[in-house]
Amino acid sequence: xxxxxxxxxxxxxxxxxxxxxxxxxxxxxxxxxxxxxxxxxxxxxxxxxxxxxxxxxxxxxxxxxxxxxxxxxxxxxxxxxxxxxxxxxxxxxxxxxxxxxxxxxxxxxxxxxxxxxxxxxxxxxxxxxxxxxxxxxxxxxxxxxxxxxxxxxxxxxxxxxxxxxxxxxxxxxxxxxxxxxxxxxxxxxxxxx
Numbered sequence: 001x002x003x004x005x006x007x008x009x010x011x012x013x014x015x016x017x018x019x020x021x022x023x024x025x026x027x028x029x030x031x032x033x034x035x036x037x038x039x040x041x042x043x044x045x046x047x048x049x050x051x052x053x054x055x056x057x058x059x060x061x062x063x064x065x066x067x068x069x070x071x072x073x074x075x076x077x078x079x080x081x082x083x084x085x086x087x088x089x090x091x092x093x094x095x096x097x098x099x100x101x102x103x104x105x106x107x108x109x110x111x112x113x114x115x116x117x118x119x120x121x122x123x124x125x126x127x128x129x130x131x132x133x134x135x136x137x138x139x140x141x142x143x144x145x146x147x148x149x150x151x152x153x154x155x156x157x158x159x160x161x162x163x164x165x166x167x168x169x170x171x172x173x174x175x176x177x178x179x180x181x182x183x184x185x186x187x188x189x190x191x192x193x
Contacts, residue, residue, distance in 0.1 A: 023039060026113050027045075031131075038121035058101050101118065104129065104148075
């Protein structure tokens, strides 16, 4: 009996714990690692202050800026660890948007890159991040300055609405009423001689 309980507990634990999947974006020595329950994809990275939510590389791919931490936006993005080299992120609710991209702008230290963005898997709304910058630049090691959430407006698919049976019944009743009225008028008229 105890063995069955242990097997059941192990099975339930296996169902509730999702394995973590990490992806890195950047160069061999300066990169951001994003860890989520489902693998995300590195979009790109570069140097400078280009990832700002205003006509930046992600906007040019057709994505709308939804939030820039810490200022706020359409879909709230919460990021822990701003000013540091690791933390977590979460966002939602995601009503009306899909295909999310999460961008990170680090301090402009050398070596480059200074910005990174990730295409998130469809169901991802939280995870962790870390910056690896072993060399550091003149200002020290790179730290996170801001995070930016992007998304695309969800397509609304209209579904056809069936005509209710009551409308058909009402239409046939009207046709019957007008038909009966016309027939009655024909029999009421006096014959013209």
